Amino acid sequence: GQQLNQSPQSMFIQEGEDVSMNCTSSSIFNTWLWYKQDPGEGPVLLIALYKAGELTSNGRLTAQFGITRKDSFLNISASIPSDVGIYFCAGQLGAQKLVFGQGTRLTINP
Amino acid sequence: GAGVSQSPSNKVTEKGKDVELRCDPISGHTALYWYRQSLGQGLEFLIYFQGNSAPDKSGLPSDRFSAERTGGSVSTLTIQRTQQEDSAVYLCASSLRSGDNSPLHFGNGTRLTVT
Numbered sequence: 607g608q609q610l611n612q613s614p615q616s617m618f619i620q621e622g623e624d625v626s627m628n629c630t631s632s633s634i635f636n637t638w639l640w641y642k643q644d645p646g647e648g649p650v651l652l653i654a655l656y657k658a659g660e661l662t663s664n665g666r667l668t669a670q671f672g673i674t675r676k677d678s679f680l681n682i683s684a685s686i687p688s689d690v691g692i693y694f695c696a697g698q699l700g701a702q703k704l705v706f707g708q709g710t711r712l713t714i715n716p
Numbered sequence: 717g718a719g720v721s722q723s724p725s726n727k728v729t730e731k732g733k734d735v736e737l738r739c740d741p742i743s744g745h746t747a748l749y750w751y752r753q754s755l756g757q758g759l760e761f762l763i764y765f766q767g768n769s770a771p772d773k774s775g776l777p778s779d780r781f782s783a784e785r786t787g788g789s790v791s792t793l794t795i796q797r798t799q800q801e802d803s804a805v806y807l808c809a810s811s812l813r814s815g816d817n818s819p820l821h822f823g824n825g826t827r828l829t830v831t
Contacts, residue, residue, distance in 0.1 A: 612758075639819055648720070648807050648822030649759070656817055694758065701815040703749070703772055708758040 612695050612707030620715050625682040627693060627710040634675040635697035639704070640667075643692045652693075653680070682712075690714050718742070720823035722808050728829045729798055737793040737826045741810030748791050749809040749820060750783060759807065765791060766814045798830045 612629045619625060629638075637656055641649035653664050655671035655678060662669055668681045678697075682689055695707040721740040729735050741748050750762040761775040765785040776782070780798075785791040795802055805827050809820035 637817065637819075641822075646824065648809070648824045651819050651821065654819045696759075696820075698815075701766075701771070703761045703764060703775070704820055705761070706751075706759040 610695060610697060610705055610707040612710060614710055615708065616711040616713070618713045618715065619685060621685060621687060623685055625685055625689070625712060626679060627695075628677060628679040629695035629697070629707045630677045631697055631705075632676070633697075633699070635699050635705075636675070637698040638669070638671050638678040639696040639698070640669050640678070640680045641694045641696060643694065643709075645691075649694055685712075685714055687714055687716060720808055720810050720821055722806075722823035722826050724826060725824065726827045726829075728831060731800060731830055732797055734794065734796045735798055735828065737795075737806050737808075737828070739791045739793070739808030739810075739823060741789060741791070741808070742821055745810035745812055745821075746788065747811045747814040747818065748785060749811075750791070750793050751807045751809065753805045753807055753825070755804075762793070762806075764814065771814070795828075798828075800830045803828055803830045 610629050640652045643649040653669040658675045660671045666683045692709045692711050694709050696704045698704045723738045749764040751759040763773040763783050767788050768785050780796045783793045805825040807825040809822040811818040811820050
């Protein structure tokens with residue numbers, strides 16, 4: 607079945623640093639999504655990408671939909687303590703189910 | 717409510733008992749999804765509904781798992797004869813419709829513990 611490879615699995619950074627994580631797939635997708643999950647809560651949508659090559663920003667977050675439609679990255683600039691959590695990428699093709707990566711756990715040292 | 721609502725938020729049950737998990741999607745959302753998340757893991761697809769029908773139930777782990785949706789709204793995920801490996805967070809999500817350009821919005825999940 608479809609699988610997403612998300613990396614890194616975990617990151618330990620200092621407050622104020624920039625963060626970069628990415629997902630790759632052996633299959634193409636029409637939609638890439640990035641979610642953040644805080645403890646005890648469901649994933650919350652951060653950015654949605656619908657077009658190959660698309661670069662989208664949401665505040666300090668920037669994400670891109672790869673030209674090959676098989677990859678995406680998420681950047682967070684000038685990290686702050688509330689950025690701590692688990693970030694998931696997800697891909698979708700047509701009416702098929704959304705496929706998730708394994709997550710990147712972000713820890714920030716003040 | 718404004719978001720996806722799931723109940724109960726926590727459920728502890730004994731091995732062998734049946735459990736029912738409930739999901740109230742966002743009003744007007746026709747597609748509803750169930751995912752399972754084991755501790756520290758990613759999200760594992762279980763089943764999704766478009767309206768009251770389930771076009772894809774390929775993720776249900778065994779015949780002990782079933783789900784239904786009535787009135788195009790509330791959905792119930794039932795696990796019969798629970799086993800310890802069923803312990804996980806069960807997440808429900810809804811979207812305006814299934815397919816591209818319709819992102820999923822998640823509830824806070826039901827944490828199931830089978831003792």
